[in-house]
Amino acid sequence: MLSNTQIILVSHPQGMVKASDMTLQTTQLPAQPPHGHILVAIKYISLDPAIRGWLNPGTTYIKGVQIGEVVRAFSAGEIVESNHPDYQVGEYVWGLLGAQQYAIHNGQGLVKADLSKGPLSWHLGVLGMPGMTAYFGLLEKGQPKAGETVLVSGAAGVVGTTVGQIAKLHGCRVVGIAGGAAKCQFLTEQMGFDAAIDYKNENVLAGIQRTCPDKVNVFYDNVGGDILDDALAHLALGARVVLCGSISQYNSTDPRGPKNYMKIVTARGYITGVIVFDFVERYAEGINAIGHWLQTGQMKVQEDVYEGLENFASTLLKLYTGENFGKLLLKI
Ligand SMILES: NC(=O)c1ccc[n+]([C@@H]2O[C@H](COP(=O)([O-])OP(=O)(O)OC[C@H]3O[C@@H](n4cnc5c(N)ncnc54)[C@H](OP(=O)(O)O)[C@@H]3O)[C@@H](O)[C@H]2O)c1
Structure with missing residues (x-):
């Protein structure tokens, strides 16, 4: 009989999430998954900023994780047992499989990972939920046109780098905002951004004015707070502001909106929001487009991979301190 180690929520975080808000628990798995279910051996767990919001007790666009439950996370793995007609042993899937070694799942909402498009870990990043967020958030909500200026915050992360690269592929001028010289250099030298603003070491509004002489047509915001206010101050006529996330506010007990x-x-612009789950029916379109750009070398991937389920909480924290450099993953 297999045992399963899981990350369990023991307290809803107050302010900054702490390692002590979670604990490790080991349970025994049944000999076979129930009828209509599969058993997935998880290979990678995705650390996503949204996990902080999911640990709150209330319901937003999704119900919060309750005390005693497995911490919600996107994970990817191999099917090792199947009692489900649509899933075969040996296939790879990704989805909300949780922060654990194994998942028993009914298959609803899972996506089969086509490894010809890229290694499994990419299916939690650029070919997965964050990639779909960038693809549909930018193209559907931001409506970028060739020649326009696209400004993106949280630019060095997986959503930010994907947004920036897609905007470049659509003929836009692309400017990123990120923390520190190394991340800014990475954006301009490796990810093809036209310019980068180091929000930790320069005045952001002055940086936007310097790098966006024709003002900002599309602002894709992952960060919120002061950076959102600075971007709003330099919009072009007809600008589109896509609110994707507000990581600067996720651990705040008093999150604030734009002034x-x-x-x-x-x-004469608009602010709109994007929730990736609204595009589930169209994921194949996004995966095919990004898969093509990856295979033809038009898009690059940056991953930051740690190991060990016991390091889940400490690795998660890196998102909120900016210590991650690229798509943050835990290898199991
Ligand atoms: N709406 C949706 O459906 C959806 C789906 C997926 C993701 N998202 C959002 O997209 C955003 C990016 O996600 P990701 O997975 O690509 O994460 P990520 O950018 O790879 O990692 C998070 C980054 O946020 C930055 N950050 C942390 N605290 C900050 C602060 N106080 N001020 C400014 N920047 C801060 C850090 O970069 P620096 O070192 O540059 O500070 C950190 O590396 C998040 O807000 C996430 O919630 C939304």
Whole structure:
């Protein structure tokens, strides 16, 4: 009989998430998954900023994780037992399989990973949920046009680098905002961005004015807070602001909204939000497009991989301190 080690929520975090909000638990797995279910051996767990929000007790776009439950996470793995007609042993899948070694799942919402498009880990990043967020958030909500300026915050992360590269492929001028010289250099020298602003070491508004002389047509925001206000202050006429995330506020007990929202009025623009789950029916389109760009060398991937389920909480924290450099993953 197989045993399964899991990350269990023991307290809803107050402010910054702590390692002590979670614990390791080992359970025994049944000999066979129930009828209509599969057993997945998880190979990679994705550390996503949204996990912090999911650990709150209330419901937003998805129900919060309850005390005693396995911490929600996107994971990818191999099917090792199947009692489900649509899934075969040996196939690879990704989805909300949780922070654990093995998952018993009914298959709903899982995506089969086509490894001809890229290694399994990429299916939690650029070919997975964050990649789909960037693809549909930018193209559907941001509506970028060739020649326009696209500004993206949280630019050195998986969503940010994917947004920036897709915008470049659509003929835009692309400027990223990221923390530190190394990440800014990475954006311009490796990811093809036209310019980068180091929000930790320069005045962000002055940086936006310097790098976006024709103002900002699309602002893709992953960060919120002061950076959102600075971007709102430099919008072009008809600008589109896509709110994708607000990581600067996720661990705050008093999250704040934008002060400069009237700039949307003078720009005759709009602010809109994106939730990736709204595009589930169209994931194949996004995966095919990004898969093509990867295979033809038009898009690059940056991963930051750690090991060991016991390091789940400490690895998660790296997202909120900016210690991760690329798509943050845990190899199991
Ligand atoms: N709406 C949706 O459906 C959806 C889906 C997926 C992701 N998202 C959002 O997309 C955003 C990016 O996600 P990701 O997976 O690509 O993460 P990521 O960018 O790879 O990692 C998070 C990064 O956020 C930055 N950060 C942390 N605290 C910050 C602060 N106080 N101010 C400014 N930057 C800060 C850090 O970069 P620096 O070193 O540059 O500070 C850190 O590396 C998140 O907000 C996430 O919630 C939304």
